[in-house]
Amino acid sequence: MRVLVVDDEERVREVIVEALADEDMEVLQAGSGEEALQYLTAVPPIDVLFTDIRMPGGINGWELARRFRVVLPGVGVVYASGFAEDQTGLVPGGIVLNKPARIAQLMPAILASVRSAPAG
Numbered sequence: 001m002r003v004l005v006v007d008d009e010e011r012v013r014e015v016i017v018e019a020l021a022d023e024d025m026e027v028l029q030a031g032s033g034e035e036a037l038q039y040l041t042a043v044p045p046i047d048v049l050f051t052d053i054r055m056p057g058g059i060n061g062w063e064l065a066r067r068f069r070v071v072l073p074g075v076g077v078v079y080a081s082g083f084a085e086d087q088t089g090l091v092p093g094g095i096v097l098n099k100p101a102r103i104a105q106l107m108p109a110i111l112a113s114v115r116s117a118p119a120g
Helices: 010-022 033-039 061-071 103-116
Strands: 002-006 026-030 048-052 076-081 095-098
Touching (some): 002 010, 002 033, 010 103, 033 048, 033 061, 048 103, 095 103
Parallel strands (some): 048 076
16 A cells, blocks of 8 residues: 655654554655645556644645545545644544644554545
């Protein structure tokens, strides 16, 4: 399974990437929403977008997930945030984890996001 991890906090991103790699996931990473857009047309495509919600720049996690779902309608989406978020931006089937998320929460959330994503 290919997972794209997007978080502007490098240390947080590294911990998530390492945890998913330890679970035999193929993990790609980006430090911003803008940087993550390069993976919209990746071959093979990503299966799951794991994204922070609040990031500097013009593209936050809500917008990033919407853009990915336009191109990859079946992509699983897991959001992470350290803030209480209004979830009106949640894409169908998206899952929200509160930061700091425990490592033990990552795989169940990833797998659940794939199961609950719309058929692509």
